[in-house]
Amino acid sequence: xxxxxGLFTLFGCNTKAKQNSKRPSIxxxxxxxxxxxxxxxxxxxxxxxxAFLKQKGVPILESLPLIEDYKNxxxxxxxxxxxxxxVLYGLIYVANKAKTSEEITNFFKKYNLWKYVSPNERTYLAxxxxxxxxxxxxxxxxxxxxxxxxxxxxxxxxxxxxxMCDFRNYKNLPSVENDPTDWINKSKLRDIExxxxxxxxxxxxxWATEDARVNNTKTPANxxxxxxxxxxxxxxxxxxxxxxxxxxTTDT
Numbered sequence: 589x590x591x592x593x594g595l596f597t598l599f600g601c602n603t604k605a606k607q608n609s610k611r612p613s614i615x616x617x618x619x620x621x622x623x624x625x626x627x628x629x630x631x632x633x634x635x636x637x638x639a640f641l642k643q644k645g646v647p648i649l650e651s652l653p654l655i656e657d658y659k660n661x662x663x664x665x666x667x668x669x670x671x672x673x674x675v676l677y678g679l680i681y682v683a684n685k686a687k688t689s690e691e692i693t694n695f696f697k698k699y700n701l702w703k704y705v706s707p708n709e710r711t712y713l714a715x716x717x718x719x720x721x722x723x724x725x726x727x728x729x730x731x732x733x734x735x736x737x738x739x740x741x742x743x744x745x746x747x748x749x750x751x752m753c754d755f756r757n758y759k760n761l762p763s764v765e766n767d768p769t770d771w772i773n774k775s776k777l778r779d780i781e782x783x784x785x786x787x788x789x790x791x792x793x794x795w796a797t798e799d800a801r802v803n804n805t806k807t808p809a810n811x812x813x814x815x816x817x818x819x820x821x822x823x824x825x826x827x828x829x830x831x832x833x834x835x836x837t838t839d840t
Contacts, residue, residue: 752815
C-alpha cells in the first residue's frame with residue numbers, strides 16, 4: 589500500500605456531503621465510444637459524446653458549444669503537468685494533517701516546485717490554524733490529481749463519474765518523501781485525442797448536472813456533481829482554458 593493510499597484509507601477523500609450515497613452498484617467503465625482510426629473533428633466528437641449520453645439517460649443540449657479539435661487545442665507542457673501533480677499531492681497531505689504546511693513548503697522549494705504552487709495555494713499554506721473550511725477545497729485536489737495522473741498515463745481509464753476516485757490500488761505515484769525530479773522527468777503525456785474526448789465528455793456531463801441543479805431536478809444517471817466539477821477544472825487547466833491555475837473556470 590502506498591503512503592497516499594494509506595492516508596486516504598484513514599482519512600477518506602471526501603469531506604463534502606456524499607451525493608446519492610445509496611446508489612445502486614453499476615458498471616462505471618466508460619464504453620469505447622470514440623474511434624481511433626482517425627482524428628476527430630469537434631463536431632464528430634460532440635455527436636459521439638451526445639449519442640453515448642443519450643444511452644446513459646443523460647440530458648443533452650444540442651446548442652452547447654464545441655470544444656477545440658487537435659488542430660486548435662493547446663496543452664500544458666508535460667513537465668508542468670507532472671510538477672503540478674506533485675504539488676497537488678503535497679497539498680492533499682497538508683489538508684489531511686499528515687504533513688505540516690512548513691514541511692510541504694520546504695519540500696516544494698527544495699525541489700524547485702514552488703513556481704507551480706498557485707497564489708491561492710500559497711495563501712492556504714501560509715495560513716495558521718486552518719479550519720475545515722480551509723482544508724476542504726484542498727482535499728478535493730484529489731480529483732484534480734486523478735485527472736493529471738490519468739493524463740500522464742499512470743492508469744488506462746477513468747471511471748464513470750458517479751463515485752469519488754479510489755487511490756488504494758494506484759502504483760507509481762509521486763512522492764513527498766523523496767526527490768520527485770526523476771518521476772517528473774520520466775512523465776509522458778497520453779494521446780491528445782483521448783484528452784480531448786474526456787474533456788468533451790466531462791464538459792457535457794457537467795452541463796447536465798448543472799442544469800438539474802438550476803432547475804431543482806434530480807441529478808441524472810447517478811452522476812456526482814462534485815466529482816464532475818473537479819474533473820472539469822483539471823481538464824480545463826490541461827487544455828489551457830486560462831493561463832493560471834487560479835483563473836480556471838468550469839463554464840457550462
